Amino acid sequence: MEQNNDFITKAKRYSGGGNYFLQEWMLLILFVLMVVIFMIASPTFRTSTNLMNVVRQASFIAIIAMGEFFVILIAGMDMSLSSIIGMVSIFFAGFTVTLGVPIWIAIVIVMLMAIIVGLLNGVLVVYGKMPAFIGTLVTMTIIKGIYFIYSNGLPIPGIPEEFNFFGAGYIGIFPFPVILLAVIAITLTIITNYTSIGRSFYAVGGNIEASKLSGINVNFVGILAFVLCAVLTAIGSLGLTSKILSGNVMIGENLLFDVMTIVVLGGTSLSGGRGRIVGVVIAALFLQVISNMMVLMSINTYWQWVVKGVILMVVVLIDVNSKRE
Amino acid sequence: MENVKTMNNPSQDWSTAGKPPLIELKHCTMEFPGVKALDDVGFTLLAGECHGLVGENGAGKSTLAKCITGENRMTHSELYLNGEPVKVASYSVRESQAFGIAMVHQEFQLMGEMTGLENIFVGHYKSKGPFIDWKALRKKAAEIMEFMQCDVNLNVPVKQLRTAERQIIQLAKAILNQSKVLILDELTAVLQEKDIENIFRIIGVLKERGMGIIYISHRLDEIMDCCDTYTVLCDGKYINSGFVKDIDKPQLIKMIIGRELKQVYLPINQDFGDMLLEVKGLSGHNAFRDINLHVRRGEVIGIAGLVGAYKTELIHAIFGNHKVTSGKIFINGKEESIKSPEHAIKLGLGLIPDERRTLGLNMLFDIKDNTTLPSMAHFKKWRIFQDHKGEEKAAYEINKRMDLNYHSLWQSVKKLSGGNQQKIVIAKWMLRNSEIFLMDEPTRGIDIGAKFEIYKLINDLTKHGKAVVLVSPELEELMGLCNRVYIMFEGAIMDVVEGERKTQEVIIHSLLGINQNGTK
Numbered sequence: 001m002e003q004n005n006d007f008i009t010k011a012k013r014y015s016g017g018g019n020y021f022l023q024e025w026m027l028l029i030l031f032v033l034m035v036v037i038f039m040i041a042s043p044t045f046r047t048s049t050n051l052m053n054v055v056r057q058a059s060f061i062a063i064i065a066m067g068e069f070f071v072i073l074i075a076g077m078d079m080s081l082s083s084i085i086g087m088v089s090i091f092f093a094g095f096t097v098t099l100g101v102p103i104w105i106a107i108v109i110v111m112l113m114a115i116i117v118g119l120l121n122g123v124l125v126v127y128g129k130m131p132a133f134i135g136t137l138v139t140m141t142i143i144k145g146i147y148f149i150y151s152n153g154l155p156i157p158g159i160p161e162e163f164n165f166f167g168a169g170y171i172g173i174f175p176f177p178v179i180l181l182a183v184i185a186i187t188l189t190i191i192t193n194y195t196s197i198g199r200s201f202y203a204v205g206g207n208i209e210a211s212k213l214s215g216i217n218v219n220f221v222g223i224l225a226f227v228l229c230a231v232l233t234a235i236g237s238l239g240l241t242s243k244i245l246s247g248n249v250m251i252g253e254n255l256l257f258d259v260m261t262i263v264v265l266g267g268t269s270l271s272g273g274r275g276r277i278v279g280v281v282i283a284a285l286f287l288q289v290i291s292n293m294m295v296l297m298s299i300n301t302y303w304q305w306v307v308k309g310v311i312l313m314v315v316v317l318i319d320v321n322s323k324r325e
Numbered sequence: 326m327e328n329v330k331t332m333n334n335p336s337q338d339w340s341t342a343g344k345p346p347l348i349e350l351k352h353c354t355m356e357f358p359g360v361k362a363l364d365d366v367g368f369t370l371l372a373g374e375c376h377g378l379v380g381e382n383g384a385g386k387s388t389l390a391k392c393i394t395g396e397n398r399m400t401h402s403e404l405y406l407n408g409e410p411v412k413v414a415s416y417s418v419r420e421s422q423a424f425g426i427a428m429v430h431q432e433f434q435l436m437g438e439m440t441g442l443e444n445i446f447v448g449h450y451k452s453k454g455p456f457i458d459w460k461a462l463r464k465k466a467a468e469i470m471e472f473m474q475c476d477v478n479l480n481v482p483v484k485q486l487r488t489a490e491r492q493i494i495q496l497a498k499a500i501l502n503q504s505k506v507l508i509l510d511e512l513t514a515v516l517q518e519k520d521i522e523n524i525f526r527i528i529g530v531l532k533e534r535g536m537g538i539i540y541i542s543h544r545l546d547e548i549m550d551c552c553d554t555y556t557v558l559c560d561g562k563y564i565n566s567g568f569v570k571d572i573d574k575p576q577l578i579k580m581i582i583g584r585e586l587k588q589v590y591l592p593i594n595q596d597f598g599d600m601l602l603e604v605k606g607l608s609g610h611n612a613f614r615d616i617n618l619h620v621r622r623g624e625v626i627g628i629a630g631l632v633g634a635y636k637t638e639l640i641h642a643i644f645g646n647h648k649v650t651s652g653k654i655f656i657n658g659k660e661e662s663i664k665s666p667e668h669a670i671k672l673g674l675g676l677i678p679d680e681r682r683t684l685g686l687n688m689l690f691d692i693k694d695n696t697t698l699p700s701m702a703h704f705k706k707w708r709i710f711q712d713h714k715g716e717e718k719a720a721y722e723i724n725k726r727m728d729l730n731y732h733s734l735w736q737s738v739k740k741l742s743g744g745n746q747q748k749i750v751i752a753k754w755m756l757r758n759s760e761i762f763l764m765d766e767p768t769r770g771i772d773i774g775a776k777f778e779i780y781k782l783i784n785d786l787t788k789h790g791k792a793v794v795l796v797s798p799e800l801e802e803l804m805g806l807c808n809r810v811y812i813m814f815e816g817a818i819m820d821v822v823e824g825e826r827k828t829q830e831v832i833i834h835s836l837l838g839i840n841q842n843g844t845k
Contacts, residue, residue, distance in 0.1 A: 011717045013735045078526055194710040196701040203698060206689035213646065214698040215670035273689040302588065 011283035025277060031286050038289065044296050052175065054292045055285065059181035060239035061068030064255065065262040066188055069280050070225040072263050074205045075272025076125060076132035078226065080140035081259065082231045083147075084117055085252025088237035090147045093156035093247020096163070103163050112236055117143060118219035118230030122223030136226075137307060144318070147249060167242030177239055181281070184232070189277045200227060205272030261312040262287055270319055287311070332453040344373050345408025347537040348393060348426075353402035355392055355695055362388045363399075370506065374530055375538040377552035377569065379545070380581055381772035385561040386541050389779075390508050393539070394428050395421040425505035429495050429512055437484035441494045442466055444483055446503060461528065465726055469497045470667035472534070473527050488632060489520030496527060500536075507531065508539040513547060514770055517631045517798055519837075525551045543772060545574055545581075546801075559583055582774045589777060594787040598622030600658060601792040602674075602761050604643065607652030612638035613816040616652070618794075620761070625783060625793040627807030629832055634813040636796045637679060640763045643794075644676045645669040656761075670699055675754025677747070679765040679796075685750040686738050693734040695749050696720040700757045723752045728778065744775020751782060762786060762793045768802065780806060800829050814838040 022029075039046040071078040088110045095106040117139060124135035169176040192198040200221045203211040212218045240251050254311060266283035268275030291304050291309075348370040355363040361375045363385050370376050378386045389399040395418040404411045406424050434446045442459075445466055451458045466479055475497075486494070492512060499507055509528075514523045526540055528551060540552055548555060549569060556566035557580040564580050600621050608614040613635040620626045630636045641647040643654060646664035653660055656672045661671045666676070678684035686695050697704065697716045704712040704719065720734055727748045731741065738746055747767060754762060764783075768776045783793055785807055797803050803810050809823040812835035820835035822828075 006719070007721050010721055010731070010734050012394070014732055190710075194713075196705075197709060199694065199701060199711065203687055203690070203694075206687040207683070209684050210687050212677060213644070213666050213676055215667045216698070217665070217667055273687070 020318040026126065027265070027282050027286065031282055031289075034286070035289060038293055042293070042296060045293060050292070050296075052178075054288050056168075056175045056177050057179035057292075058284045058288035059175075060236040061255065061258060061262065061288070061291065062181055062281050063184055063239070064233050064236035065259045065266070065280050065284055066184065066277060067229035068259050068263050068269055069234075069266070069275060069277065069317040070201060071132070071229045072224055072268050072270060073201050073272060073275050075208075075227045076222070076225065077136065078121060078229050079133060079256065080117065080143065081229065082254075082256045083140040083143040084114055084230055084233045085237040085240065085255060087117070087143050087147045088114060088234045089241040089251050090151045090249055091155055091157060092238065093159055096160060097156050097158045099248070103160060108237065111231065111237070113225055114230040114234035118227035121224065122226035123231070125220040125226065126219050151247070153247055153249055155249070157245065159241070159245040159247070161245070163242050164245055165242075167239045180239075182237075184235075185277055185281050192277055197221070197224070202273055205268045205269075205274070207273070225304060257312070258287065258308065261308055261315070264319060265315045267285040270316065344372065344567055347406070347407060349403075349405040349408075350393070351403040353389070353392060353404075354400045355388060355397055355402075356400045362561050363392065364561045364563075366558065368393075368538040368563075368566075370539060372505070372535045372537050373532050374553045375532055375540055375551055376553040377548035378539055378541045378558070379548055379555060379577065380558035380564075384558040384581075384772075386558055387510060387635070389558065390428065390510060390539060390541060393421065393506075394418060394426055394508065425497035425503060426508070427506070428508040428510060429492075429499045430510050434620055435483050435491060435494060435498075438482050440481060441477060441479035441483055441486070441497075442475075443495055445469070445479070445498045449497075449501065465501075466497070468498070469501065472500070472530070473497065475523075475527065478511065487520075489516055489523065492516065492520075492524065493527070496524075498537040502529070504536065506537045506539065508541070510541045511543065511770070512540075513542060513544065518800075519631065521547065543770065544799075545577055545773065548577070549574055557581055578773060581772075590780060593625070593785045593806065594623050594784065594807055595808075597624050598790055601656070602643070602794070603658075604657040605653045605655070606785055607642065607654065608646035608650045609635070609638050609641075609642045610650055612642070612647065613813070616810050616818055618818070618821075620792040620794055622760075622790045622792055623787045624809075625787055625795055625807045627803035627810040628794065628796045628813060629798075629803055629810055629836060630796075630813035631836055633815060635816045637765055637811070640676065640765050640794065640796060643669070644674055644763055646676075670757065670759070673758075673760035675699070675757060675759030675762050677750050677754070677764040677767050679769060681743070681746050681750050686746060688737070688739045691732055691733075691735045691737055692724065692741075692749060693717055693730075694718045695738050696723060696752050697757060699753055719756060720752075723756045725750070726755075727752050727782070742775070743771040744778065747771055747775070747779060748782075751779070755786075760791055762791060764793060765796045766798060767795070768797070768799070800832055803832070804829065811838055 044050060064085070068078055068081060091113060092106050092110045094102060095101040095109060101109070121136050122137050124130045124138065125132045128135065130138075165176060167177060171179055192201065200211070200216050203214070203216055204218050204221045208218055237252065241247060262283045263275070263280055264270060265286065266275065266279030266281075268279065287308070290307060294304055294307070295301075346369045348368070350366070350368040353363055353368070354361065355365045358416070366385070366389060368389065378389065380386050386605065388397060392399050392402070395416050399413050399416070402413050404413050404416065411420070436447070439447070442462060446462050447502060451461050453461070470476065473493070473496065475493050477486065477493050481493060483491055493736075513524060516524065531538060540548070542548060553570050554566065555569055555572075555577070557564040559581065566818070598621055600619060603619040605617055607616040616639060618626065628636050628639065628772075638647050642649050643663070645665045645668050654663060655661070656674075661672055682688065687698070690698070693716060697720055701711065704715045706712045717734055724731070729748050729752070730745055738749060751762075751767070768779055771779070783795070786793055795803065795807060809821060810827060810832060811818050812820045812832055813823070814835065815838065819838060820831070821833055
């Protein structure tokens with residue numbers, strides 16, 4: 001009995017003295033506060049149409065950010081995701097419009113292309129031992145070249161109407177992108193928290209050598225992170241493409257910065273080994289609410305860059321300088 | 326604990342005629358928020374003495390040293406430098422440096438790509454006009470080397486130097502500015518016995534020239550050999566101080582851990598079972614060659630060797646983490662070609678690496694996740710999900726067996742003491758049910774109490790029919806724990822000693838590459 005009590009105390013969560021809830025959920029608290037203030041302040045903001053719009057707009061960028069999350073979690077970085085977005089968009093349109101391939105088959109083909117890019121990134125970084133930043137910069141440029149050669153940089157419009165469902169459809173009262181986001185976020189949360197491969201990502205990011213000596217296949221984990229990133233990015237790209245029903249090379253051009261901001265704002269450590277899926281989702285909503293409010297207040301869109309830059313600066317400063325337990 | 330009575334003013338004991346002590350510290354208290362790191366400690370250092378500062382990890386040795394250098398701000402205290410009272414409230418590193426207090430850390434604080442000369446003078450370059458006056462610096466460096474009676478090549482990048490030579494450069498850097506006091510914090514932890522003797526010689530020279538030296542070390546033999554006086558701290562409190570010549574090692578141990586140690590080494594288990602691991606003619610890429618060794622159930626074998634003997638590479642090669650060029654490894658009598666650590670673990674091997682902070686543990690993980698890392702696959706719900714409760718239970722049980730001192734399984738391993746961290750690294754493999762424990766310097770940098778617990782654990786493992794391969798720089802440890810010791814020299818096994826031949830003398834001869842006939 002005494003032993004059992006000892007076990008119960010030892011199995012209790014421990015945060016090193018501070019308030020555990022406050023530490024873990026700071027971003028959520030800030031987010032809720034911000035939303036409440038905006039709802040009180042702005043009648044336009046609080047309309048259900050607007051709120052739904054915010055969530056829908058945030059969903060695909062959140063999915064892409066969850067991909068980058070895994071790469072940053074293993075202390076890497078994927079610079080190629082804007083190219084993956086452009087590649088998927090342009091080739092999907094190319095297949096469906098120019099070649100008339102059925103939508104489902106086109107989806108499968110572009111997914112395979114994304115997986116190949118992810119594998120290439122993974123092989124360069126894991127086996128080629130290139131720094132992740134450079135390795136993915138290389139693939140970024142190569143892929144970009146290839147799809148610009150293919151499209152001459154021009155958009156390919158005229159994707160069949162029914163594909164619009166992917167980015168703008170509804171199931172019951174819920175927009176399809178929101179449902180997709182929820183399904184992916186829940187699946188990834190279960191994977192990160194309740195499977196051994198999930199914990200392996202954290203282990204590799206925390207200390208790759210110690211993980212290797214503890215029997216984790218660190219090469220596999222590394223490549224898997226890049227492939228996951230590419231696949232989730234491709235899903236996000238399909239969503240963005242579906243909204244405008246046109247393949248566009250420029251679609252992902254400025255997204256890398258947003259994605260990085262979201263991942264770090266979500267509490268993921270740039271040095272790896274720390275972070276949570278739920279943080280990424282909240283951060284994506286957080287950023288979207290801010291841009292939405294700025295649009296409603298008719299602030300010049302270029303100010304959004306300034307605001308996002310400041311946010312990333314503050315968050316990274318906190319990440320790099322904090323001594324969390 | 327009679328005759329180990331607390332005195333608060335040790336200086337009364339040896340207040341020598343006339344000359345004031347270099348450093349006199351009275352009633353030193355230092356508080357971190359919530360913790361008293363030092364509680365009313367007294368400390369005195371005379372010119373020309375080597376003063377050993379001893380105590381377990383967390384006893385406050387480094388804290389005290391940092392108070393003396395001004396890195397830590399003392400809460401309240403009286404400090405006299407050369408008999409002059411110092412304002413404690415504003416005492417800083419600048420002030421201590423101006424007086425001539427220098428500290429050499431265990432970790433290298435050198436720039437690997439720069440030469441020894443550049444490293445010694447970094448921050449103190451003398452200029453002639455706009456240019457650095459290398460000629461003057463070279464002359465000065467030669468003087469310092471002459472002063473220490475050492476000869477190290479100062480013209481190559483320090484990363485090309487041996488560990489011991491780099492330590493000498495650190496020393497040179499520290500005494501550059503006519504230091505009066507030199508604090509050596511675990512300087513010898515990464516050195517081999519031969520090089521330690523050289524450091525002792527240098528300390529002797531410095532003492533003769535009137536410097537005071539504060540010597541912090543876990544190795545009590547060094548304190549006994551090198552120091553004139555000692556001060557023992559325990560849990561931030563002053564325990565005792567006196568002349569080294571008046572005490573012996575058991576007395577010192579008793580003061581340090583606050584209790585008596587009846588037996589350091591338990592009798593070596595002699596009940597051996599089947600052959601577990603056999604290595605035949607193993608050669609490693611750019612490292613060791615033609616290694617033959619074997620270990621049975623219930624047996625501990627030792628591997629001795631100086632730096633450059635490739636002990637660590639050998640252990641890693643057996644564990645599948647270093648490229649093997651030829652040779653065979655048999656596990657349980659079956660030949661295996663071990664491709665990766667993952668594979669080795671499946672075959673029942675477990676590695677306790679020499680660097681527990683960078684190789685043994687994941688500092689971001691809590692105790693539970695570190696303990697269960699190699700055995701994650703054993704705790705499953707519906708075959709795919711991790712069974713957190715099951716892991717907690719198992720981690721709790723195993724750490725209880727290890728006598729681990731902790732608050733919660735969710736606590737980060739970062740702030741645990743070295744001994745406790747090492748216990749977790751061993752617990753990992755016990756939980757994984759490993760059969761062969763490859764231990765690379767398992768007691769490096771951990772305090773003496775924890776050391777003995779590790780010895781007991783090794784003994785326990787053999788009683789449960791496990792096999793242990795122990796690499797250690799400490800001969801005493803090898804002799805006290807191992808049934809058989811393999812001695813490596815420059816990548817080859819020079820000698821194997823067992824039974825009556827297992828003596829310090831024989832081992833030292835082979836360590837230096839001298840074989841039985843006295844030829845090299």
